[in-house]
Amino acid sequence: MKQFKPAFPKDDQPFGIYIHIPFCLSRCVYCGFATTAHDPAQEEPYVNAVMREMKLWGSNGDLQAPFVTSHADTIYIGGGTPSILQVGRLILLIDGCKSYFRIAPDSEITVEINPATAGPDAFRKMRAAGINRASLGVQSFHDEELQAMGRPHTASETVSTFRELREAGFDNISVDLLAGFPGQSLDRLRVTLEKVFELAPEHISAYLLEVKPGARLERLLYRGEIPPIDEDLVADMYEEIVSLAQRAGYEQYEISNFAKPGKRSRHNLKYWTDRVFLGLGAGATGMNGRVRYVNIEEPAKYVAALNRATLPRASLTELTPEARFKDALIMGLRLVEGLDLDILGERYQVDAKDFVMATIGDLAGEGLFTLDRDRLALTSRGRLLSNVIFARWV
Numbered sequence: 001m002k003q004f005k006p007a008f009p010k011d012d013q014p015f016g017i018y019i020h021i022p023f024c025l026s027r028c029v030y031c032g033f034a035t036t037a038h039d040p041a042q043e044e045p046y047v048n049a050v051m052r053e054m055k056l057w058g059s060n061g062d063l064q065a066p067f068v069t070s071h072a073d074t075i076y077i078g079g080g081t082p083s084i085l086q087v088g089r090l091i092l093l094i095d096g097c098k099s100y101f102r103i104a105p106d107s108e109i110t111v112e113i114n115p116a117t118a119g120p121d122a123f124r125k126m127r128a129a130g131i132n133r134a135s136l137g138v139q140s141f142h143d144e145e146l147q148a149m150g151r152p153h154t155a156s157e158t159v160s161t162f163r164e165l166r167e168a169g170f171d172n173i174s175v176d177l178l179a180g181f182p183g184q185s186l187d188r189l190r191v192t193l194e195k196v197f198e199l200a201p202e203h204i205s206a207y208l209l210e211v212k213p214g215a216r217l218e219r220l221l222y223r224g225e226i227p228p229i230d231e232d233l234v235a236d237m238y239e240e241i242v243s244l245a246q247r248a249g250y251e252q253y254e255i256s257n258f259a260k261p262g263k264r265s266r267h268n269l270k271y272w273t274d275r276v277f278l279g280l281g282a283g284a285t286g287m288n289g290r291v292r293y294v295n296i297e298e299p300a301k302y303v304a305a306l307n308r309a310t311l312p313r314a315s316l317t318e319l320t321p322e323a324r325f326k327d328a329l330i331m332g333l334r335l336v337e338g339l340d341l342d343i344l345g346e347r348y349q350v351d352a353k354d355f356v357m358a359t360i361g362d363l364a365g366e367g368l369f370t371l372d373r374d375r376l377a378l379t380s381r382g383r384l385l386s387n388v389i390f391a392r393w394v
């Protein structure tokens, strides 16, 4: 390989804003996210703290670029369960973004919603406040599976919530599904998928179960209280999801994501296309091009830091151009269309093709990826075994 010395790219594209709401009704057994039990008394101090964090960005020295010099065109409120908040507080957060940052008028503004945590009145107010995309946590359409997962809602509540969102004017809805949970079968997964297709959301995120460290699932498996995960079955499930979703008119555009034409998640594309993003809230992560930061995860400590008017950092990592280049490769390859090595090389002022061939060229005969002119993409087998390739770049 020629000398590999990339330069930082120009980050001149609009950024995305992620706001984390760390409260949930109860904890799902597979959950590895930063969440805590919902206590209504915590809502107001927490939202006030996020507003203070927004304000502090204006006086945050060199970290603030590009968040005050450029503009955002996506806002994503995730969690946790954002829909558990009083709707007025969600709207306050959107308004806060609009007063502290420049937000493009046609921005994609998404809120994650869990079934049965909010109803028609809240949905109408969200739409009126400019929230134009809902991400609904469906996971399964079998009540027994939902119960085993520790989800605090039934399948029929999911359907009602979906219909209420539509009636409130949400014409861009994504649903989250979980495949590979112990006890799930291919037939039952097909039934869940059929019910999803009947509802006809614009976007589907289908995640394969991962055993996250510290999740209750880990202990249940360890003690043998639920059957072990059948990896072959999980692989079959993944293939089934891909094939049935495509047949139902959804384009697979990322390892776990499927969309109707024109309905890809603009916010998540920021992560997959090497864009900068601002993270606000407990446990949130942000990246300004040169630095990646992670906020304090525990809500009470996060609020306390902001009450002292200090930025709530748990960690700050200085990035190198090489680390960013490798991240860009890994994240870009999550997209089914892959990435253009010529464009990537130009962004980082290196020969990206030369780097790729030097690092994974020996895997060329394994059917894991294709390199067509300058476009590098994983094959469907490569998407299942992507860690084999990504391990070469971490």
Ligand code: SF4
Residues within 6 Å of the ligand: 023, 024, 025, 026, 027, 028, 030, 031, 032, 033, 035, 079, 080, 081, 114, 137
């Ligand atoms: S709703 Fe989501 S964030 Fe909350 S406990 Fe369940 S998986 Fe975790």
